[in-house]
Amino acid sequence: MTLTHILIFALASLPFMWLIPTRWRPQSLLFASILALAWLLADDVLNHLDFTILIGTLGFSIAVWWIVQPPSETMPTRRADTQTFLIIAIGLVLAGLIFAVSDRPPNFLMPLFGVAIATVGVLNLPHLLPPTNTEIYKRLSLLFVVGLIVVLVMLKIPASARFFSLALDRDEALHPTGITPLAWLGFSYIAFRLIGVLFDFRAGRLPKDGMALRDFLTYILFFPAMTAGPIDRVQRFIPELNQTKPLDSARLIEGTMRIMVGAFKKFVIADSLALVALNPTLVNRTGDTIGAWLLLYIYAFRIFFDFSGYSDVAIGIGRLYGITLPENFDRPYAQANLQQFWQRWHITLSTWFRLYYFTPISRVMLRSGVKIPQWLMVMTAQLSTMVLIGLWHGVTANFILWGLWHGIGLFIHKLILDNTRVWYQTIIQHRWRRRFIFSLSWLTTFHYVALGWVFFALPTPADSLAMLARLLGGR
């Protein structure tokens, strides 16, 4: 999202909330999300692929919605869903008209084709599969989880992303400086929302009376949270969508202030720090240890202000449209241990992994019957969770190392915690000792996290090791 996007999204909330009656807002929000997504995509993806990706996103979402619906007798009426398809069709055609430019003429064929296939498919799906056979749907849900992960991995591996870019880009000549890697806008977030819904479906955690297609698609495509989250949960989002709060003075001020604070964090602080934050070129140019630490500190704050700034903007825009999105950052660098850091850094992502991976995998190990030492179980669960969080950012060796770094850190923290609990109870009685321990813990935690950013910021293990060597006094 650029400042122009943010400004337009924020200003559009005023007529949206003041002119559109409450009962029409969910439909209107889906319509707005389709237009917003088309606009965001128009700047980002390879030629001719903007609508393909938009329809791909819609297609995945509709298919998942269909899988997780309860048996047909409790399904929402077909009329409501037909209305949703009409919204999609009008939205796509309008997007084709609005975002057409001279080198990208209005593209109606693709949107209409997509809508037609989806409409015919979904409206006839109950005839294709027996709706009461839940076992089929559970198997299908697993298949979709695997499919979404495969697509996610393909987009996250630099080599395969480039391969797809080359294969899909029919106008290579338009890229004189080389092929841009294919960017499926927000797919990391879309995929995680969809996978979360599929897991919830398998665990029986979805609303018993199902979800309207309109509400489900709005949850997946909600435009403020498209580019950088947060990853909301469908059980929380849909009730709120159907009871959007009016845009009163309090919401207007809170939303606007939140956007302004977020934009300042992202576009002033983070973008300024980005000019001199740690990057592969700087690593090779940095000659001394103090300089190397300086670049690392700058990177640590740059990534925080960048990410939390985007989250603030998303939360602020959401608030203007009557939706309260979950918080994503809560002073993570002020925490005194790594566990607290991860409870306050990218909160919705770490919550997602705790809910859908860490807890289930720990439960599986506990119930497996195999006698595994507790420390090994904890270590396995923590390491694998953190490696997966690393891989979510990109399938490269360095993101794996970053995940391992944090996994090891969390495991060591757990060991220390288990072995110092009694001692700590005696310490906290004394104010100054408690403060000293807190300061020491904070300092250690911050520097452990900062050192981890070396793997995150640099592309290869060799670069990271060179940087670590410099940080420790080497040349």
Next chain:
Amino acid sequence: MAGWDWLTKPQTPYNRRFARNVVIKAALLFLALNTCYALTNPLPVLSRITLYNEALPGRDRLPYSENPASDYNISVQRLEGMFASIKLSQAPKADDEYRVFFLGDSSVWGWLLEEDETLSACINRGNYRMPDGRRLVVYNLGYPVTNVLKDSMLLEESLPYQPDLVVWFLTLAGFYIEDQLKHQVVQNNADLARDLIERYDLALDVNRLPNDPNLWERSIIGQRRELADLLRHQVYGVAWLATGYDHRNPKFHEQRVENLLPGDDLLGNPRIEDGWTEDLLSFDVMLAGMDIAQKHDLPVLVINEPIFRTSGFNNENRYNDYYPKWAYDSYRELLASIAQRENWPYTDLWDAAPNDQFTNTGLHLTPAATCEFAHKVVPYIMAMAE
């Protein structure tokens, strides 16, 4: 969430009146700040406020960049800001210092050279002592590209820094009349340029300089680019501190042109049969610069800098892709005669660098040749003090 309590849990609840007041106050404050800024025109003063030489080390050469992201450098627009960020502004002149300013184009600034490979850096590394025992300390005030008006403006701006000598490196391209007002330093400091032109009645059309900015252009909004550049210049200082880099020096770059196109035109203009005369080049601008120095009892050593002389195709007509022989030879004769007439200390070192040591143009030298040339200049500096 506790971090946002200040926003979500106000002491008095937000209402429509509060929102209206916030908007009105913000608009008034915005208007007042911009008006005050426009009326006081604080940019020259703000340009002097810098972290360089305080929290950050001063730069070795004037800030200039064509690619800020990889140079960790930026072309600061105001002369005041340029001077504030270099080491020259760091400390008062020491009693045992013989302070020399090098003035010139990109070959003096050090294009494709690290900051410790420039002419000035080479001489400073030599730890030279003047005949009276003072340390010879050279400051690099070179700035791309060739332009004597820009040089004269820099010379005038440098006077408060107490130079003992200015060495002015020149080449023909710096004298083209039609290019004088195009230089970015001239354009961005039009008030100073206009003053110089009018004071010395130079043969340059002041109407081609940007007009005095109107109220809107002088406001914070109107000067947001200049202000952003000043801030970015401070931020890049951190990378300068960490790396010591101020100019990306690529491993591979375009090589100087050896084989030249046929003909003996000068930038598409036909040969002037009788060669240059004083009025066809901006010698009046140079005379103004020399006069400014003279009024401050500041000696100036004038040096015609080395150029590449090709032995490739069409070498009978041209020295390089910049200069046809007729134009360059005639310029050298004219410069020598004016220097003699005005009694300037003048040295013609046009062929003082080996031909195989020029890098991407007919003016830029390799680090080794730059240092070799620098040491050739030192005796002339010493002679100025005797």
